[in-house]
Every structure is written in structure tokens, then in C-alpha cells.
Amino acid sequence: MKFFIDTANLAQIRDAHDMGVLDGVTTNPSLMAKEGITGKDNILKHYVDICNITDGDVSAEVIATTFDEMVAEGEELASLHQRIVVKLPMIKDGVKAAKYFSERGIKTNVTLVFSAGQALLAAKAGATYVSPFIGRLDDISTDGLQLIEDIRLIYDNYGYETEILAASVRHTMHIVNCAKLGADVITGPLSAIESLLKHPLTDNGLAQFLADHAKAAATATV
Ligand code: E4P
Numbered sequence: 001m002k003f004f005i006d007t008a009n010l011a012q013i014r015d016a017h018d019m020g021v022l023d024g025v026t027t028n029p030s031l032m033a034k035e036g037i038t039g040k041d042n043i044l045k046h047y048v049d050i051c052n053i054t055d056g057d058v059s060a061e062v063i064a065t066t067f068d069e070m071v072a073e074g075e076e077l078a079s080l081h082q083r084i085v086v087k088l089p090m091i092k093d094g095v096k097a098a099k100y101f102s103e104r105g106i107k108t109n110v111t112l113v114f115s116a117g118q119a120l121l122a123a124k125a126g127a128t129y130v131s132p133f134i135g136r137l138d139d140i141s142t143d144g145l146q147l148i149e150d151i152r153l154i155y156d157n158y159g160y161e162t163e164i165l166a167a168s169v170r171h172t173m174h175i176v177n178c179a180k181l182g183a184d185v186i187t188g189p190l191s192a193i194e195s196l197l198k199h200p201l202t203d204n205g206l207a208q209f210l211a212d213h214a215k216a217a218a219t220a221t222v
Contacts, residue, residue, distance in 0.1 A: 024056030051080070059085045109131055123160035128162065
């Protein structure tokens with residue numbers, strides 16, 4: 001399973017990259033705004049900065065909501081760097097644009113997906129990635145993981161190659177359960193990825209090993 005980080009924060013992207021587990025980055029307009037990145041030139045430059053840190057795909061979301069505008073904006077984004085993936089909203093024109101880009105060999109990520117039917121449309125349009133938002137479904141008392149299971153079943157039934165990019169991941173058990181259900185990719189904050197490291201038995205075990213080593217070394221020098 002691939003790990004993408006869901007942020008526009010360059011320091012966090014570098015941190016995840018340096019850990020050696022980063023396969024790509026997803027951003028969205030809210031995440032760009034959170035980092036204070038505004039104005040077209042700054043936004044485009046920021047995408048290039050992100051591409052220069054990671055070796056993986058970088059999703060850059062269009063602001064446009066009509067087909068013609070999405071095509072123009074997506075082409076400009078795709079021309080920035082070979083690793084840019086054009087992120088399109090799950091609306092009718094977004095599906096049309098996904099088809100347009102897939103026919104031209106430009107990678108796409110269809111975002112804001114909350115149902116299996118929407119995921120089926122994204123696959124039929126030839127999207128590279130589909131992004132079901134599991135955390136936001138959980139927020140409204142709907143089982144986000146069930147959606148991952150349903151999409152996996154549908155895609156496997158027909159051999160769709162669209163990768164399931166579980167998005168809106170909030171914590172470690174989202175990641176572990178997405179892996180069990182066969183999601184191709186997860187995207188989440190650095191904190192969720194780093195929390196996978198934690199286990200008290202690891203910490204206690206390491207402390208014991210180091211203490212025993214120090215004791216033995218002290219005895220040997222007496
Ligand atoms: C996906 O690509 C989105 O950027 C993201 O995962 C949304 O997550 P949130 O629900 O935590 O905002």
C-alpha cells in the first residue's frame with residue numbers, strides 16, 4: 001500500500017520523505033490556504049516545490065467547476081511537472097475532464113467521493129486515482145471503511161485499474177484497516193503516519209536493552 005501525505009506543508013513533506021516511507025502528496029485548496037499560499041504564481045510555484053521534494057505523484061486540485069475551465073487549468077497544472085496529478089471534483093464536468101485527461105495520458109485524482117456509485121463513475125472515466133473521504137463519512141456517523149470495502153469489490157469485479165486512494169484518513173486504525181481492505185493508497189496527516197510507530201512494549205523493550213547494555217559495560221570495566 002502506498003503512503004501519501006495530505007498537506008501543503010513543505011517541512012512535513014520533507015520529514016515524511018526523509019523517513020523513507022513517502023510515496024506521494026495530496027493537497028487541496030484548504031490545505032494550500034492553511035499554509036498561507038495565495039495568488040496563482042505562488043500556488044503554482046508551491047506545487048513545483050512539493051514535486052522537488054518527493055519522488056511520487058503530487059495531486060494539485062483545480063478550482064474550476066466547468067469542463068472547459070477544468071481542462072485549461074488542469075493542463076497548466078500538468079505542465080508544471082511530470083509528477084503532477086490533476087485533482088478533479090466528483091461533479092459531471094469533473095468526470096468529463098477525467099475522461100479527457102485519461103485519454104491524453106495525464107494522471108487524474110477524482111476527489112470528494114462519498115459513494116460507491118461515484119467511485120464507479122470515476123473508474124469508467126479512466127481516473128488514475130479515486131479519493132473516497134473516509135474520515136468525513138465517519139464524522140456523519142456513516143462507515144467510511146465500508147465504502148472502501150465496497151469500492152474494492154466493485155473494482156475487482158470488473159478489473160478497473162483506478163487506484164483506491166483512501167482520503168480524509170485521521171488516525172492509525174484508518175490506515176491499518178485500509179491496508180486490510182486492500183486500498184491501494186492512503187493519504188493522511190504526518191501525525192497519523194508517525195503514530196504507526198508507537199507501541200509501549202517497543203519503548204519499554206528498548207529502554208531495557210539499553211539499560212542492560214550499560215550495566216554489562218559498567219561491570220566489564222570494573
Ligand atoms: C484528499 O485528498 C483530501 O485532501 C483530504 O484527505 C481531506 O481530508 P479532511 O477530511 O481531513 O479535510
